[in-house]
Amino acid sequence: MRVLGIDPGLTRCGLGVIDSLRSRRAEMVAVGVERTDSAASVDVRLGVLADALDAWLDECRPDVVSVERVFARHDVSTIMGTAQASGLAIGLAARRGIPVAMHTPSEVKASITGNGRADKKQVTAMVTRILHLDTPPKPADAADALALAICHLWRGAGTGTSTTGPADFSDRTARGRQGSGLTAAQQTWADALKGKHG
Amino acid sequence: MRVLGIDPGLTRCGLGVIDSLRSRRAEMVAVGVERTDSAASVDVRLGVLADALDAWLDECRPDVVSVERVFARHDVSTIMGTAQASGLAIGLAARRGIPVAMHTPSEVKASITGNGRADKKQVTAMVTRILHLDTPPKPADAADALALAICHLWRGAGTGTSTTGPADFSDRTARGRQGSGLTAAQQTWADALKGKHG
Numbered sequence: 001m002r003v004l005g006i007d008p009g010l011t012r013c014g015l016g017v018i019d020s021l022r023s024r025r026a027e028m029v030a031v032g033v034e035r036t037d038s039a040a041s042v043d044v045r046l047g048v049l050a051d052a053l054d055a056w057l058d059e060c061r062p063d064v065v066s067v068e069r070v071f072a073r074h075d076v077s078t079i080m081g082t083a084q085a086s087g088l089a090i091g092l093a094a095r096r097g098i099p100v101a102m103h104t105p106s107e108v109k110a111s112i113t114g115n116g117r118a119d120k121k122q123v124t125a126m127v128t129r130i131l132h133l134d135t136p137p138k139p140a141d142a143a144d145a146l147a148l149a150i151c152h153l154w155r156g157a158g159t160g161t162s163t164t165g166p167a168d169f170s171d172r173t174a175r176g177r178q179g180s181g182l183t184a185a186q187q188t189w190a191d192a193l194k195g196k197h198g
Numbered sequence: 199m200r201v202l203g204i205d206p207g208l209t210r211c212g213l214g215v216i217d218s219l220r221s222r223r224a225e226m227v228a229v230g231v232e233r234t235d236s237a238a239s240v241d242v243r244l245g246v247l248a249d250a251l252d253a254w255l256d257e258c259r260p261d262v263v264s265v266e267r268v269f270a271r272h273d274v275s276t277i278m279g280t281a282q283a284s285g286l287a288i289g290l291a292a293r294r295g296i297p298v299a300m301h302t303p304s305e306v307k308a309s310i311t312g313n314g315r316a317d318k319k320q321v322t323a324m325v326t327r328i329l330h331l332d333t334p335p336k337p338a339d340a341a342d343a344l345a346l347a348i349c350h351l352w353r354g355a356g357t358g359t360s361t362t363g364p365a366d367f368s369d370r371t372a373r374g375r376q377g378s379g380l381t382a383a384q385q386t387w388a389d390a391l392k393g394k395h396g
């Protein structure tokens with residue numbers, strides 16, 4: 001299974017791709033940060049980000065996308081940009097039939113380091129170790145994106161956004177994009193479209 | 199000039215298209231509401247909305263998009279979905295080189311009714327009157343989307359998201375999509391891309 005982790009943001013959007021191996025191991029496929037010019041208007045920044053996200057989805061063809069869950073209690077001055085960037089990332093992935101899971105920062109930290117209140121340095125250190133990297137991924141947003149991807153692989157089903165429950169989410173991601181016929185996610189998608197137009 | 203007004207939302211996303219005529223008059227081109235199934239997961243809902251928004255942009259080819267500005271002080275339970283839907287709408291429009299303006303609810307109400315605290319009934323009544331419609335647009339989200347479009351036409355430049363100021367925004371929308379060469383918006387876009395990759 002290939003997981004694309006996305007740490008959404010307008011100034012820096014972290015992206016990290018991993019493939020799952022046997023025995024809870026994983027290898028890094030790609031990592032990067034998409035930046036938009038903070039001097040540009042919000043619309044232009046979101047447009048640039050839309051193109052960048054689609055390029056990552058085209059290139060990496062993930063089976064599942066893992067996005068940081070944004071809370072309204074975050075810093076008010078940055079919350080809107082982060083929420084808008086996350087909406088864009090989620091919508092662009094979902095329209096392709098790729099399931100999207102959301103994980104809170106504390107879920108990610110707990111999953112990677114065993115401590116839900118770990119600092120960025122600890123998370124980066126563990127990501128480097130888990131993926132057997134020679135050098136720590138930088139900046140922190142890139143490490144966070146890889147942590148989101150690893151967290152999804154390890155926590156898996158339980159924290160999906162699917163309202164039909166963990167079992168269904170696990171099922172629909174497990175079959176992946178190589179399966180014959182519709183995955184459960186694609187079926188949900190098809191049903192949603194049918195309901196909308198029918 | 200053709201304006202697409204968008205009242206972003208996951209459950210109901212209002213869309214209204216108007217063309218400007220002489221003497222501050224306008225005519226309605228299209229109006230509608232895109233709904234997503236509240237029983238579906240957020241990712242599927244945003245994916246359905248992405249396709250719907252692109253269909254409106256393809257069909258209507260607006261010169262400018264006017265979106266309701268979402269505030270973090272709104273109801274916390276709905277703010278995230280609204281912010282995510284707005285990010286998606288703005289990103290999809292901006293990536294096409296279409297300038298996006300944002301207007302607050304009170305700006306819209308003041309512009310349409312003369313009262314920034316007008317109720318929905320008043321806004322709907324004035325939209326019906328301004329656009330010479332036979333029947334009031336329903337539901338309220340549809341009327342709100344038309345109000346956003348009218349507001350942009352009348353208030354114009356002053357409330358754009360452009361950080362280079364009102365004059366620039368006015369300039370870049372006035373030339374529209376029919377102009378020869380790059381509009382200012384497209385230039386900003388090109389510059390942003392250049393800055394990013396260069």
